[in-house]
Amino acid sequence: MVKSLYRYKITTIILFVTILLLGSLPVLAAKELVIDEAGLLTQSQIEDLNDRLNSLSNEFNMDIVITTTNDTDGKSSREYADDYFDYNGFGVGPDYDGILFLIDMDNREVYISTTGIGIRYLTDQRIERVLDEVFESGLADGDYYGASIGFINGTEKYLRGGIPSNQHIVEEKVNKLTTADVIIALIGGLGVGGAFVVSVKSGYKMKNPGNPFSYSNNSIVNIATTEDRLVDTFVTHRIIPKPKPSSGGGSSTGRSTVHRSSSGRSHGGGGRKF
Amino acid sequence: MATTTYKCPSCGAGIHYKPALKKFKCDYCLSEYTEDEFEKQNPDEGKEHSNFQSYTCHSCGANVVTDETTTATFCYYCHNPVILSGRLEGDFRPKKMIPFSIDKKKAQESFLKWAGNKKFVPKDFTSSSQLEKITGVYLPYWWVDTKAQINYVGEGRNIRVWRVGDREYTETKKYQIIRKGEIDLKNVGEIAFTKINQSLINGILPFRENEAVDFSMPYLSGFFAEQYNITKEEVEPMIEDQINRYYDYLVNGLVNGYDRINTINKGIDIKEEEWNYTLLPAWILTYNYNGKTYVFAVNGQTGKSYGELPLSNQRLAKAFSAIFGVTFLALMVGGFFIW
Numbered sequence: 023m024v025k026s027l028y029r030y031k032i033t034t035i036i037l038f039v040t041i042l043l044l045g046s047l048p049v050l051a052a053k054e055l056v057i058d059e060a061g062l063l064t065q066s067q068i069e070d071l072n073d074r075l076n077s078l079s080n081e082f083n084m085d086i087v088i089t090t091t092n093d094t095d096g097k098s099s100r101e102y103a104d105d106y107f108d109y110n111g112f113g114v115g116p117d118y119d120g121i122l123f124l125i126d127m128d129n130r131e132v133y134i135s136t137t138g139i140g141i142r143y144l145t146d147q148r149i150e151r152v153l154d155e156v157f158e159s160g161l162a163d164g165d166y167y168g169a170s171i172g173f174i175n176g177t178e179k180y181l182r183g184g185i186p187s188n189q190h191i192v193e194e195k196v197n198k199l200t201t202a203d204v205i206i207a208l209i210g211g212l213g214v215g216g217a218f219v220v221s222v223k224s225g226y227k228m229k230n231p232g233n234p235f236s237y238s239n240n241s242i243v244n245i246a247t248t249e250d251r252l253v254d255t256f257v258t259h260r261i262i263p264k265p266k267p268s269s270g271g272g273s274s275t276g277r278s279t280v281h282r283s284s285s286g287r288s289h290g291g292g293g294r295k296f
Numbered sequence: 297m298a299t300t301t302y303k304c305p306s307c308g309a310g311i312h313y314k315p316a317l318k319k320f321k322c323d324y325c326l327s328e329y330t331e332d333e334f335e336k337q338n339p340d341e342g343k344e345h346s347n348f349q350s351y352t353c354h355s356c357g358a359n360v361v362t363d364e365t366t367t368a369t370f371c372y373y374c375h376n377p378v379i380l381s382g383r384l385e386g387d388f389r390p391k392k393m394i395p396f397s398i399d400k401k402k403a404q405e406s407f408l409k410w411a412g413n414k415k416f417v418p419k420d421f422t423s424s425s426q427l428e429k430i431t432g433v434y435l436p437y438w439w440v441d442t443k444a445q446i447n448y449v450g451e452g453r454n455i456r457v458w459r460v461g462d463r464e465y466t467e468t469k470k471y472q473i474i475r476k477g478e479i480d481l482k483n484v485g486e487i488a489f490t491k492i493n494q495s496l497i498n499g500i501l502p503f504r505e506n507e508a509v510d511f512s513m514p515y516l517s518g519f520f521a522e523q524y525n526i527t528k529e530e531v532e533p534m535i536e537d538q539i540n541r542y543y544d545y546l547v548n549g550l551v552n553g554y555d556r557i558n559t560i561n562k563g564i565d566i567k568e569e570e571w572n573y574t575l576l577p578a579w580i581l582t583y584n585y586n587g588k589t590y591v592f593a594v595n596g597q598t599g600k601s602y603g604e605l606p607l608s609n610q611r612l613a614k615a616f617s618a619i620f621g622v623t624f625l626a627l628m629v630g631g632f633f634i635w
Contacts, residue, residue: 197632197633198632199628199631199632200631202631203627203628203631203632204628204631206627206631207623207624207625207627207628207630207631208624210623210624210627211619211620211621211623211624211627212620213623214619214620214623215616215617215619215620215623216616218615218616218619219612219616222416222607222612222615223607223612225414226414226416226417226604226605226606226607227604227605234501234502235484235485235501235502235538235542236502236505237481237484237542237545237546238546238549239504239505239506240481240482240483240484240505240506241479241480241481241482241542241546242479242480243477243479243546243550244477244478244479244480245446245475245476245477245478245550246476246477246478247474247475247476247477248474248475248550249472249473249474249475250452250471250472250473250553251471251472251474252469252470252471253470253471253472254468254469254470255467255468255469255470256467256468257465257466257467257468258465258466258468259463259464259465259466260463260464260466261462261463261464262459262462262463262464264462
C-alpha cells in the first residue's frame with residue numbers, strides 16, 4: 023500500500039515536471055533579467071523592464087539582460103559586462119545567445135555586450151545607434167530607467183529588422199606578441215640593417231658606367247638623300263565592346279567586431295562614456 | 297735604349313709640363329714655354345740621344361730602372377723627369393694624345409670630395425702623405441676612325457585613331473623611308489694596357505675625344521707614361537663591336553616622326569678604318585688595406601673620378617647591429633600594439 027502510494031507520487035512528479043518542461047516553458051522561463059546592483063531603479067521600474075526583457079528574450083530565444091553596478095572591481099566596462107554575462111549563467115543554446123546592457127557607475131560608461139547570435143543582430147554600427155537612443159531617451163539627464171527603455175526599444179527594433187545581409191564578423195586585434203610578430207620584426211630588422219650595409223658599401227664603390235662613349239660627339243653625319251614617301255593609306259574600324267559594370271567592394275556597415283572575454287567566449291559589443 | 301730629359305732652354309734644369317697653365321714651366325728660373333715654343337727650342341730632341349743604349353738620367357747620370365712598358369718616369373735619385381724616348385719609336389710612337397689639364401692639386405681635391413665625408417674608411421686613408429702618392433699617368437689606348445656609306449631603306453607607319461559612336465576607326469599611313477649618305481665615326485677606343493683595372497679606367501670615361509692633339513713628346517715630361525702591351529689585333533673584335541653598335545644608333549637616329557618603324561635594310565657599309573695609338577691622361581692613387589689594393593682614378597682631362605674605398609668591416613658591423621636592434625625592437629613594439 024505504502025509502496026504503491028510512493029510509486030504514484032513519483033509518477034505524478036515525473037508527469038508534472040514533463041508538463042512543466044513541455045507546456046509552460048515560456049512562463050517558467052520568466053528569468054530575472056534586470057539586476058540593479060547599483061540601485062538606480064525602483065522596484066516597479068525593475069518589474070516593468072523585466073517583463074519587457076522576458077517577452078523579447080522569449081521571442082528571439084536569447085537572454086537580453088540589463089544590469090547596473092557601482093563597483094567593477096577595477097575591470098573595464100567591457101570586461102565587467104562580458105564576465106557578468108558569462109559567469110551568471112546567461113545565454114541560450116550552445117552559443118550562449120544573448121545581449122547585455124550595463125550601466126557602469128564606476129567607470130561612468132554604458133556598455134552593450136553581445137554573445138552568440140546577438141553578435142550578428144547587433145553589428146558595430148547598430149550598437150552605436152542603440153547607444154544613441156540610450157543617451158537620447160534619458161541617460162544624458164541621469165534617467166536610468168529611460169536609458170534602459172531606450173536600450174530595449176533600440177534592440178527590439180534591430181531584432182525585428184533581422185540580421186543584416188552584409189553582416190560579417192571581424193576578430194578584434196589583441197595586444198599580444200605572436201611568433202609571426204617576432205619573425206616580422208626579425209626580417210624587418212635584418213632588412214633595414216642589410217639595406218644600410220648595402221647602401222654604405224655602394225657608396226664606397228662607384229658604379230661602373232660601362233663605356234659611356236659619346237658617339238654623337240665623335241661623328242659627322244652627312245646625309246644626301248632623305249626620302250619619306252607616302253605609299254599607302256587605309257582605314258579600319260571595330261565596334262567598341264560595352265564595359266561590364268564593376269561589382270562594388272565590401273562595405274563596413276555590416277561589420278561585427280568580436281573579442282574574447284576572460285571565459286574564453288567570443289563577444290561583440292560597444293560602449294560610451296557618460 | 298735612349299732616354300730624354302727635357303731641359304729648360306734658359307737654365308738647363310729639368311722642365312715639367314704644367315696642366316693648369318697648359319705650358320711648360322721651369323721650377324728654377326720660372327720661365328714658361330708653350331708646347332710650340334718648346335719644340336722649337338729643342339729641335340730633334342728625340343733623335344739626339346737615340347744612340348744611348350742604357351737608361352741613364354741626363355741630369356745626374358744615375359741608372360734609371362723602370363718597368364719594361366714605361367716610357368716616361370722620374371729619376372729615382374734626382375727626381376728629374378726622364379723620358380725613355382727609345383720606347384716611343386716605330387710602332388710604339390703614339391699618334392695622338394690628350395694632354396693633362398687637371399693638375400695634381402685638383403685631382404687630390406676631387407679625391408677628398410669623394411672620400412672625405414665617408415665614416416667607415418681607415419683614418420690615414422685621406423691623409424696628406426697618402427694624397428702625395430697620387431700619380432699622373434698617360435695610358436695607352438687604341439682609337440679607331442671610320443667612314444661609312446649609309447643606304448638605309450625602311451617602312452614607317454603613322455596611326456591615327458578616332459571614334460564615332462560605338463565604332464573605333466584606325467587610319468594607317470605607310471611611308472617608304474630612304475636615307476643615303478655618309479657617316480664619319482671617330483675615336484672609338486679600347487685600352488691597350490693590361491696593368492690597370494679595366495673597370496677602373498672605364499669609370500673615368502668619357503674623355504672629350506675631339507680635343508685630342510697630335511702626339512708631342514715634351515707633354516710627357518713630369519708624368520709617367522706607359523707603352524701599349526695589347527696589340528691592335530687583340531682589341532679589334534671589341535672595337536668592331538663598338539663601331540657596329542654606334543653606327544646602329546646613329547642610323548636609327550636618322551629616322552624619326554613615325555609611330556612604328558620597320559627597318560628593311562640598314563645598309564651600313566664601313567669603308568675606311570684608321571687606327572691611332574693614343575695616350576690619355578689619368579691620375580691614379582693606389583692604397584693597400586688588409587691585403588687588398590684599392591685604386592682611385594681621376595680623368596686627367598675632365599676631372600671625373602672613379603674608384604673604390606677601403607671599408608672597415610668592424611665599424612660597419614657595429615652600425616649594422618645598432619640599426620638591426622632598433623628596428624627589431626620598434627617592430628616588436630609595433631607587433632604588440634598595432635598589428
